[in-house]
Amino acid sequence: MSVDWIAVDWGTSNLRAWAISRDGGIAHEASSASGMAKLARDEFEPALLALIGGWLPAGRKTLVVACGMVGARQGWIEVPYNEAPCPPASAQSARSPQTNDTRLDVRIIAGVMQRDPADVMRGEETQIAGLLQKSPSFDGVICLPGTHTKWVRVTGGKIVAFKSCMTGEVFGLLATQSVLRFSVGGDGWDEKEYAEAVRAGLERPESFASALFSIRASSLIAGLTQAAANARLSGLTIGTELAATRSYWNNHTVSIVDNGRQAALYAGALKIVGATTALLPAQDVTLAGLRAAHANFVRETT
Amino acid sequence: MSVDWIAVDWGTSNLRAWAISRDGGIAHEASSASGMAKLARDEFEPALLALIGGWLPAGRKTLVVACGMVGARQGWIEVPYNEAPCPPASAQSARSPQTNDTRLDVRIIAGVMQRDPADVMRGEETQIAGLLQKSPSFDGVICLPGTHTKWVRVTGGKIVAFKSCMTGEVFGLLATQSVLRFSVGGDGWDEKEYAEAVRAGLERPESFASALFSIRASSLIAGLTQAAANARLSGLTIGTELAATRSYWNNHTVSIVDNGRQAALYAGALKIVGATTALLPAQDVTLAGLRAAHANFVRETT
Numbered sequence: 001m002s003v004d005w006i007a008v009d010w011g012t013s014n015l016r017a018w019a020i021s022r023d024g025g026i027a028h029e030a031s032s033a034s035g036m037a038k039l040a041r042d043e044f045e046p047a048l049l050a051l052i053g054g055w056l057p058a059g060r061k062t063l064v065v066a067c068g069m070v071g072a073r074q075g076w077i078e079v080p081y082n083e084a085p086c087p088p089a090s091a092q093s094a095r096s097p098q099t100n101d102t103r104l105d106v107r108i109i110a111g112v113m114q115r116d117p118a119d120v121m122r123g124e125e126t127q128i129a130g131l132l133q134k135s136p137s138f139d140g141v142i143c144l145p146g147t148h149t150k151w152v153r154v155t156g157g158k159i160v161a162f163k164s165c166m167t168g169e170v171f172g173l174l175a176t177q178s179v180l181r182f183s184v185g186g187d188g189w190d191e192k193e194y195a196e197a198v199r200a201g202l203e204r205p206e207s208f209a210s211a212l213f214s215i216r217a218s219s220l221i222a223g224l225t226q227a228a229a230n231a232r233l234s235g236l237t238i239g240t241e242l243a244a245t246r247s248y249w250n251n252h253t254v255s256i257v258d259n260g261r262q263a264a265l266y267a268g269a270l271k272i273v274g275a276t277t278a279l280l281p282a283q284d285v286t287l288a289g290l291r292a293a294h295a296n297f298v299r300e301t302t
Numbered sequence: 303m304s305v306d307w308i309a310v311d312w313g314t315s316n317l318r319a320w321a322i323s324r325d326g327g328i329a330h331e332a333s334s335a336s337g338m339a340k341l342a343r344d345e346f347e348p349a350l351l352a353l354i355g356g357w358l359p360a361g362r363k364t365l366v367v368a369c370g371m372v373g374a375r376q377g378w379i380e381v382p383y384n385e386a387p388c389p390p391a392s393a394q395s396a397r398s399p400q401t402n403d404t405r406l407d408v409r410i411i412a413g414v415m416q417r418d419p420a421d422v423m424r425g426e427e428t429q430i431a432g433l434l435q436k437s438p439s440f441d442g443v444i445c446l447p448g449t450h451t452k453w454v455r456v457t458g459g460k461i462v463a464f465k466s467c468m469t470g471e472v473f474g475l476l477a478t479q480s481v482l483r484f485s486v487g488g489d490g491w492d493e494k495e496y497a498e499a500v501r502a503g504l505e506r507p508e509s510f511a512s513a514l515f516s517i518r519a520s521s522l523i524a525g526l527t528q529a530a531a532n533a534r535l536s537g538l539t540i541g542t543e544l545a546a547t548r549s550y551w552n553n554h555t556v557s558i559v560d561n562g563r564q565a566a567l568y569a570g571a572l573k574i575v576g577a578t579t580a581l582l583p584a585q586d587v588t589l590a591g592l593r594a595a596h597a598n599f600v601r602e603t604t
Contacts (some may be wrong), residue, residue, distance in 0.1 A: 003405070006392070079311040117512075118519040118526075148515055164519070165511035166480065166604070178468065179450070179573065206545035208505035210419075211469035213450055217420040217466070221383065224420075244510035 004028055005063040007290035008048070009122060009152020010070035012037045012147070016049060018287065019055045020294075026057050036069040036076075044076035045099055061105040064292045066124035067286075071095065071108040081113035081120060084161040088132070089127035089289055090114065091296035109293055112159055119164050124150045127257055130289030131280060132157060135291075141252045145262040148174075149241065150249040163248065166243045168262065174212065175233060177230050183219040188227025194235040198269045207239050226248075238269045249275045257282050303356050305329055307365040309592035310350070312372035313425055314339045317349060320589065321357045322596075330357050338371040346378035347401055350408075363407040367596045369588075370425035373397065373410040383415035383422060387462045389432070390414065390427035391591055393598035411595055414461055421466050426452050429559055432591030433582060434459060443554045445572075446575075447564040449474075451543065453550040465550065469543045470564065476514065477535060485521040490529025496537040500571045503541020510542050540571045551577045559584050561567070 003019045010016075013035035019028035033106065034047035056062050067089070067266040071079035077097040093110035111122030136157070144150040147169045174180050174265055190206070196230045200211065215232055218224035224232070242249065254270055256263050258279040267277045305321045312318075315337035321330035336349035350366070358364050369391070373381035384392065395412035397469045400474040404576065414426030426446045434440055438459070446452040447470045452463040472534040476482050517534055520526035526534070544551065556572055558565050 113519070114521050116515050117524070118524050120519045120522055163512050164515040165512045166327075167511050169474075169480050170511065170514075173479055174472075177472050177475055177479060178542070205510070206542065206548075208507070208546070209472065209512060209539075209543050210465050210546045212468045212469075213466040214420050217415070217422045220422055221415050221417070222420050230560075237511075240508065241511050245513045248507075258520075300322050 003057060003062065004177050005065065006052055006055065007287060007294070008052075008064055008066035008070075009123070009126075009286050009290070010068040010075075011035055012069045013052060015212055017048075017052050018290075019052065020291070024291075028052075030129055036072060036074065036081050039076075041076065044097070045101065045104070048104075049101060053101075054236050058101040058102075058103070060103070061299060062103055062108045063294060064104055064252075065109070065290050065297065066106060067290060067293070068123035071111060072163065077108060079108050079110045082125075083115045084112050084162065085158045086112060088131075088292050089129035091300050094293070094297070107297055112162075114162060117163070119162055121150055121152075121162065124152070124257075125159065126289035126293065127282070127285040128152060128154060128159060128289070129292050130285035131255065131285065133288045133292040134285070138258075139254075140255060142255045142257065143248070143266055144257045145259055145261050145266050149266075150273060151245045153248065163245055165241045165244060167237050171233065171237045174237075179209065179216050180212065180229070180233060182195040183216050183224065183229040184226060184233055186226050186230070188225065188230055190225070190228040190231040193228040193232035195272050197232040197235025198239035198242070198272045202237045202242045202273055205216075205240045205243035208236065211236050234265055234270070238265060242269060242273060248277065249273075252276075253278060255280055257285055305359060305364065305593070307367065307596055308354055308357065309371075309589060309596070310354075310366055310368035311425070311592070312368050312370045312377075313337055317353060318352050318570065320592075321354065321372075321540045324595075329379075330354075338376065343378065346372065346399065347403065347406070347520035351403060353409075355403075356426075358403075358405040360405070364405055365599060366406055366408045367494040367599065368601050369411040369428035369592060369593050369595075373413060374424055377410075377516070379407075379410060381410050381412045383413045386414050386416045386464065387460045389431075389460050390412060391431035392393060392406040393595065393602050396550050396595070398479060409595075409599055416464060418469070419465070421464055422465065423452055423466070424456075426454070426559075427461065428595065429584070430454060430456060430461060431594050432587035432593070433557065435590045436587070441486040442557060443550050444557045444559065445536045445550075446559045447568050447570055449559055451568075455550065460469060464549055467543045467546060468471055468541050471591070473535065473539045476539075480514075480521045481518050482514065482531070482535060485518050485526065485531040486528060486535055487525070488528050488532070490527065492527070492530040495530040496533035496567075496570065497574050499534040499537025500541035502542070503538045504544045504575060505544045507545035510538065513538050516548075536567055537571070540567060543569060544575060552577075553581075554578075555580060557582055559587055 016031040021027040079095040137195045253276040318333040323329040381397040555578040
């Protein structure tokens with residue numbers, strides 16, 4: 001299969017690429033751990049070529065459409081944010097880094113910012129573009145779980161408001177670096193404990209800092225198991241986030257971008273608090289968004 | 303000056319010791335970084351002797367009265383908790399580890415636990431005993447800032463209730479390990495930003511996870527300075543803790559154990575929300591508590 005163009009999802013920790021053939025199928029697929037955070041500015045092109053160099057046809061330029069933190073200030077080239085309300089992943093706001101390899105024509109999609117309250121995203125706008133490509137009349141709320149989970153309101157083809165929560169990062173630090181690392185761990189899980197902690201986080205979000213320490217105290221003096229501690233830490237962090245994002249999920253169907261385990265936790269928590277959810281496979285919406293952006297670049301240049 | 307007994311404050315990260323002479327004065331003082339977390343069980347006695355071995359009179363046993371995490375499960379010997387309500391640092395609940403050096407008679411003070419909500423302290427009970435030694439009729443609330451800040455209600459010479467908040471540890475992880483490390487740092491400070499963030503944390507504690515990310519977004523798109531980011535992260539974490547501990551400080555004078563910078567931040571925050579505070583120098587109350595415990599041990603054995 002001949003390669004027509006290349007889709008790239010380039011985040012903080014990982015780099016993923018798909019070679020798309022003329023008929024729209026996936027000719028090749030590859031990934032590496034060369035995330036943005038590990039690369040100096042002059043290491044982006046070599047990292048990309050290491051992954052996709054073998055896919056590039058000789059004698060012509062190939063469009064490489066990339067989204068994610070590759071366009072951040074510490075990335076390959078800083079791509080200025082679009083300002084919400086705006087359509088996600090517009091072609092005219094993309095930027096191209098200079099490349100040495102003449103076979104490359106790289107376009108990096110712009111992230112989206114919101115002035116007040118101040119907020120930013122890079123990468124999620126492409127997944128939202130993918131959802132809109134599949135459902136052009138979508139009107140509602142999207143939750144994109146991650147290190148910094150995003151809650152996004154989309155109306156009339158535009159991102160109109162969004163809110164990021166550091167829940168994923170806070171959970172990871174607490175579970176692996178804080179005193180709670182002595183209480184949590186392993187694969188154990190307790191669904192009842194999770195449901196109770198989600199409700200506690202939602203109903204008493206102000207108790208977050210003390211409820212956390214209570215996990216440690218309960219494992220010391222009340223025999224709290226590791227499985228229950230895992231569930232309680234997850235439930236408290238996500239439940240507290242649900243208190244912060246109530247206007248996003250209350251009386252809405254929430255479309256959750258399904259990145260696996262974390263999305264399942266959000267779906268479970270939203271079910272516990274009585275909200276309706278729908279899951280969208282993450283790779284599907286990422287690729288659909290990159291395809292939509294690619295179509296715009298082709299339209300623009302012809 | 304001849305050494306009568308030795309007072310020891312042995313926490314997670316540090317070991318501090320004072321040699322007390324017959325007249326009650328401090329004959330020697332020393333500290334090391336041999337905190338509980340760095341020591342295996344058989345390394346406690348050598349670590350102690352490395353610091354105080356030279357102070358011990360020959361030919362007799364010297365009482366060494368210690369408080370803190372040295373009595374934890376991972377410490378020198380596990381000292382079972384007293385259960386609140388209880389007087390702090392009672393003599394009969396202390397435990398003695400076995401020692402090889404016949405000059406040592408070590409007594410480790412018991413921490414205090416609370417069943418519901420589950421909570422524990424080790425070390426702070428001795429500071430509270432010190433406050434009670436200085437003010438036997440004390441009736442009120444004590445705030446002990448630290449990695450895990452404690453809020454303690456004391457009545458009739460007893461600890462009747464307490465609440466621990468992981469604020470100090472959460473702040474440290476966020477400032478040094480999370481994405482916020484790109485926004486905060488240095489010695490800069492913005493008092494107005496601090497006051498606003500304390501109020502925001504207190505009034506909208508449910509927004510904690512999203513307000514954190516907003517610090518990063520504001521430094522990216524709204525020119526938030528490092529000084530303002532420092533103050534905002536501090537203010538949000540302490541303000542949110544004030545929401546969790548409102549019943550402890552509202553309409554009370556809060557006695558804060560003064561450990562320096564962190565205590566000043568708590569005092570500032572409490573002033574901002576209209577509470578009255580009094581500062582108690584940390585070393586004074588620690589030593590007074592160890593002296594009170596020592597007096598009990600001497601009374602018990604004579």
